[in-house]
Amino acid sequence: MYIIKLYFIHIRYAIKAGAQFKTDFITAWIANVVAYLIMYMQVWILTRTYPVIGGWSYSEIILLMAMQFFTYSIVNTALYGVLHNMDVYINNGELDRMMVRPVNPVFSIVWKQFNWTGISQIALSAVFLIYGLSSNGIVWTYWTVGILILCLLGAIALQCGVFLMFGASAFWLKRSASLSQMLFYNFSSFSNYPITIFGTPVRVLLSTILPWAYINFYPAARLLNKNITCQWLYLLTPVLGALALVGGNYFMKLGLARYESVGN
Secondary structure, X not given: OHHHHHHHHHHHHHHHXXXXXXXXXXXXXXXXXXXXXXHHHHHHHHHHHOOOEOOEOHHHHHHHHHHHHHHHXXXXXXXXXXXXXXXXXXXXXXXXXXXXXXXXXXXXXXXXXXXXXXXXXXXXXXXXXXXXXXXXXXXXXXXXXXXXXXXXXXXXXXXXXXHHHHHHOHHHHOOOXXXXXXXXXXXXXXXXXXXXXXXHHHHHHHHOOOOHHHOOHHHHHHHOOOOOXXXXXXXXXXXXXXHHHHHHHHHHHHHHHHOOOOOO
């Protein structure tokens, strides 16, 4: 409870600090909203020419994208500093100060780099998620509601674990930004569309080594009752999420244990 209380105190101060510069504060929120709207607009334009892509309509693809963006924006808002700046803290010695604080250094990074602009991304993605869930004729039962909640939580946990793993890789690689850009951002963009439209190598990659398809494709296919191979794979989303979270925490502990400062 103490850590949670500290977390929300830091969130409040991060938002207050950002709001000191009102023009920049408002512009950053608008820029995030526009960037996401453009991505959804691209799908709208594409489906005007090709109404069905790989057996998925516009509203169904919107559900795919919304599940991806909603869960990602939550994790990116909370763990922005871990993924994007862990290597900076390690290389400039700033992690030394965090190591002597009476809390886990990861919490210090999370508090220091809370991405308050991501709140607008969460809100916009939630709107499109509601649209995708309500416009596709999904039959809602206790079972489907449970599937949705478990898969969303699993997707959030999966991406939290990935953020921690890529952040921890900086202890060995010293620079991890390029790795996360290539393996996370570039490949996760494939999951914005049905993976069935891609070749076998990509489908296998997104279902095994880089399991981004479990964030949205398999859960959405189950909710929409899509006739795909191995539809039951949506059950692995919460399992993989838990494993990724445990693995990410483990690698972060290993990295912190081997950290020897930069000598400043």
